[in-house]
Amino acid sequence: MPASKLQTPTARTCEVCGRSEVWNADEESWRVAVEDGERRVGSIYCIHEWDINGTFAPFD
Numbered sequence: 001m002p003a004s005k006l007q008t009p010t011a012r013t014c015e016v017c018g019r020s021e022v023w024n025a026d027e028e029s030w031r032v033a034v035e036d037g038e039r040r041v042g043s044i045y046c047i048h049e050w051d052i053n054g055t056f057a058p059f060d
């Protein structure tokens with residue numbers, strides 16, 4: 001069984017500013033996602049409303 005297939009979110013996107021992050025299991029921290037060579041940092045002033053789009057969904 002691959003260790004990377006745990007029941008944890010692996011990606012999240014802010015619905016407000018568009019910041020996108022991916023989970024780094026090695027460092028156990030979120031890293032800014034890179035799409036098309038661009039870092040999806042969004043706004044540093046945003047409070048971030050995360051839309052978890054991984055397999056982990058604890059809410060209805």
Ligand SMILES: [Zn+2]
Binds near residue numbers: 047
């Ligand atoms: Zn945000």
